[in-house]
Amino acid sequence: MLDKLVNIDRRIIFxxxxxxxxxxxxxxxxxxxxxxxxxxxxxxKINDMPPGSHVLIAFDYDPAAKEELQPxxxxxxxxxxxRDLTVIGLTLWPGGTGLAEQALTxxxxxxxxxSGEDFVFLGYKPGVASLIINxxxxxxxxxxxxxxxxxxxxxxxxxxxxxxxxxxxVIDLAAGASIETWIAFGKEKYKFDMGAGCxxxxxxxxxxxxxxxxxxxxxxxxxxxxxxxxxxxxPAQAVEGMRPQSVTxxxxxxxxxxxxxxxxxxxxxxxxRRGPGARR
Amino acid sequence: MAHSAQRTGGEEMNxxxxxxxxxxxxxxxxxxxxxxxxxxxxxxNWDSFGIVIAVGLTLAMYSxxxxxxxxxxxxxxxxxxxxxxxxxxxxxxxxxxPDIYDPLFVPIFTKATEPEYLVIVPxxxxxxxxxxxxxxxxxxxxxxxxxVVGLGSGLTIPNYIHTFILKQIEPSMRPLFYxxxxxxxxxxxxxxxxxxxxVLLYFFFSIEHKGPIGVASKIGxxxxxxxxxxxxxxxxxxxxxxxxxRMIFLLRDWLGVLH
Numbered sequence: 279m280l281d282k283l284v285n286i287d288r289r290i291i292f293x294x295x296x297x298x299x300x301x302x303x304x305x306x307x308x309x310x311x312x313x314x315x316x317x318x319x320x321x322x323k324i325n326d327m328p329p330g331s332h333v334l335i336a337f338d339y340d341p342a343a344k345e346e347l348q349p350x351x352x353x354x355x356x357x358x359x360x361r362d363l364t365v366i367g368l369t370l371w372p373g374g375t376g377l378a379e380q381a382l383t384x385x386x387x388x389x390x391x392x393s394g395e396d397f398v399f400l401g402y403k404p405g406v407a408s409l410i411i412n413x414x415x416x417x418x419x420x421x422x423x424x425x426x427x428x429x430x431x432x433x434x435x436x437x438x439x440x441x442x443x444x445x446x447x448v449i450d451l452a453a454g455a456s457i458e459t460w461i462a463f464g465k466e467k468y469k470f471d472m473g474a475g476c477x478x479x480x481x482x483x484x485x486x487x488x489x490x491x492x493x494x495x496x497x498x499x500x501x502x503x504x505x506x507x508x509x510x511x512x513p514a515q516a517v518e519g520m521r522p523q524s525v526t527x528x529x530x531x532x533x534x535x536x537x538x539x540x541x542x543x544x545x546x547x548x549x550x551r552r553g554p555g556a557r558r
Numbered sequence: 559m560a561h562s563a564q565r566t567g568g569e570e571m572n573x574x575x576x577x578x579x580x581x582x583x584x585x586x587x588x589x590x591x592x593x594x595x596x597x598x599x600x601x602x603n604w605d606s607f608g609i610v611i612a613v614g615l616t617l618a619m620y621s622x623x624x625x626x627x628x629x630x631x632x633x634x635x636x637x638x639x640x641x642x643x644x645x646x647x648x649x650x651x652x653x654x655x656p657d658i659y660d661p662l663f664v665p666i667f668t669k670a671t672e673p674e675y676l677v678i679v680p681x682x683x684x685x686x687x688x689x690x691x692x693x694x695x696x697x698x699x700x701x702x703x704x705x706v707v708g709l710g711s712g713l714t715i716p717n718y719i720h721t722f723i724l725k726q727i728e729p730s731m732r733p734l735f736y737x738x739x740x741x742x743x744x745x746x747x748x749x750x751x752x753x754x755x756x757v758l759l760y761f762f763f764s765i766e767h768k769g770p771i772g773v774a775s776k777i778g779x780x781x782x783x784x785x786x787x788x789x790x791x792x793x794x795x796x797x798x799x800x801x802x803x804r805m806i807f808l809l810r811d812w813l814g815v816l817h
Binding site: 376477490501527 | 652721728785806
């Protein structure tokens with residue numbers, strides 16, 4: 279019996295996790311999603327900015343990270359548009375272009391914001407660090423035209439912005455190492471305020487930057503997105519995802535306890551201590 | 559021999575079962591979608607067609623959890639091809655066309671404005687990089703790499719030292735009490751200090767880890783374990799979020815049972 283449990287078919291575990299997600303999505307119950315100080319940092323910063331301030335959002339992710347970062351982007355855009363802030367969007371990832379444009383334009387329509395006047399989408403440019411430095415020196419040489427081919431110098435949304443130094447806030451939504459690059463080559467060099475949103479996998483690597491005040495706020499994973507949705511009073515996909523998230527986490531804790539109990543009960547720890555080649 | 563024949567027979571049966579599971583799933587998928595179109599849940603337009611394709615690809619990718627299969631292989635290769643094609647198009651319209659084609663080539667032929675001849679220098683360096691595919695001309699790529707390495711080092715080294723070392727040392731050296739802060743801030747400061755020192759000692763191999771150094775490095779291991787645990791927890795959270803996102807898509811956009 280114990281041998282069977284030790285060698286349990288992993289597909290049973292997959293099925294249990296899938297069932298937990300589906301059932302918790304279909305059942306109607308709510309769990310509190312209190313906002314944590316790192317997420318509050320971004321919310322407070324945007325809330326305190328006067329209308330017309332320039333916020334740059336870098337959509338540095340692709341469809342593989344859509345489920346975590348797109349809800350974050352949408353919640354941020356709701357906040358920025360509702361506060362009459364001018365949003366400048368761009369991406370350092372070619373795969374993020376479609377997602378960024380979709381988020382910027384679909385939320386803008388809800389607030390009657392016009393492209394080029396109330397927000398601008400600069401599109402994608404390769405280079406990462408060298409592009410950030412280029413933008414730090416002159417935004418218009420880095421992006422002579424926006425995503426739609428309009429001359430950036432003529433866009434009302436960019437009036438008063440010559441380089442990264444003129445931005446009131448920069449937020450990088452990242453699925454890779456771009457936050458570190460923005461900090462090293464952008465924030466530290468051109469001295470602007472910066473916040474970040476990231477996938478849960480890279481979240482722990484970024485907390486030191488909060489501690490050193492190199493970023494003033496951080497949203498990590500779907501949980502960070504859900505907190506922001508609650509703060510801007512726009513509960514959507516991230517908040518909805520918190521129910522199955524909590525249930526699956528509880529299930530995984532049960533799995534860990536159960537598998538350890540079976541491992542010790544079956545005497546497997548003796549083999550591990552002696553080494554795989556040891557005789558009993 | 560008997561065992562081998564038995565195993566082959568078992569494998570064949572498994573293969574046959576897997577084949578019928580795959581065929582059954584494809585039939586079920588086709589029937590469900592046809593039904594949705596027939597009863598009007600899906601209207602005949604590109605959006606509905608897109609949803610059906612996205613659902614098919616999602617199910618094909620998750621089918622790998624059962625076993626490697628042709629549907630997964632098709633979806634996997636399709637993803638690689640589509641991603642590459644998308645990247646090429648985006649790079650052309652967002653980088654190559656506005657930065658090289660429009661300022662250099664278009665004015666040469668239209669004579670509307672003065673061509674930006676300065677663009678030729680990075681363009682040639684870029685072409686030199688591609689010369690690696692030729693055994694006879696691959697030496698040219700060294701010039702481009704020399705430029706990239708030289709520029710990259712010059713830009714990166716001072717910025718990285720400032721950002722990732724000097725600025726990161728600051729929070730480890732904050733005073734424990736500077737007035738007004740809560741007790742938790744001070745405890746945090748002590749934890750950060752102890753963590754940094756003990757983990758550094760653990761990775762200091764010039765002294766034998768015995769006595770006080772051994773104790774400190776042991777504490778360092780515990781700090782590392784906590785850090786690995788936090789990373790693993792966040793990774794689990796991230797992977798579950800991806801699954802939840804896809805499930806929401808299947809239940810809401812496809813089956814329509816979630817609102």
